[in-house]
Amino acid sequence: MDPSLVTGICIILGVLGVVFWLPVIVFFPLIKSIADRISGKSSQVAQITALQQKILLLEHDVSDMKTRQLAIEDSQKISQDLVQSKRERKDS
Numbered sequence: 001m002d003p004s005l006v007t008g009i010c011i012i013l014g015v016l017g018v019v020f021w022l023p024v025i026v027f028f029p030l031i032k033s034i035a036d037r038i039s040g041k042s043s044q045v046a047q048i049t050a051l052q053q054k055i056l057l058l059e060h061d062v063s064d065m066k067t068r069q070l071a072i073e074d075s076q077k078i079s080q081d082l083v084q085s086k087r088e089r090k091d092s
Contacts, residue, residue, distance in 0.1 A: 037045075
């Protein structure tokens with residue numbers, strides 16, 4: 001084989017390799033992020049899911065606190081009614 005032919009083939013293969021692999025290497029992060037976003041593996045999706053869980057937990061806690069507040073208000077009203085009725089008996 002002629003050395004210039006081998007050199008020419010190597011150059012052609014090298015250029016084709018660069019032409020083919022350069023876009024793959026350059027655009028790989030972009031392609032990967034798009035694929036992750038489509039499949040739901042994005043870190044943002046995980047963060048949103050975690051925030052949604054925290055919101056549900058906080059809503060549950062607020063609901064519990066409202067229930068406890070209503071119970072305390074009822075208890076306080078009953079206590080005030082008892083004190084008022086005692087005062088009325090005492091005054092009578």
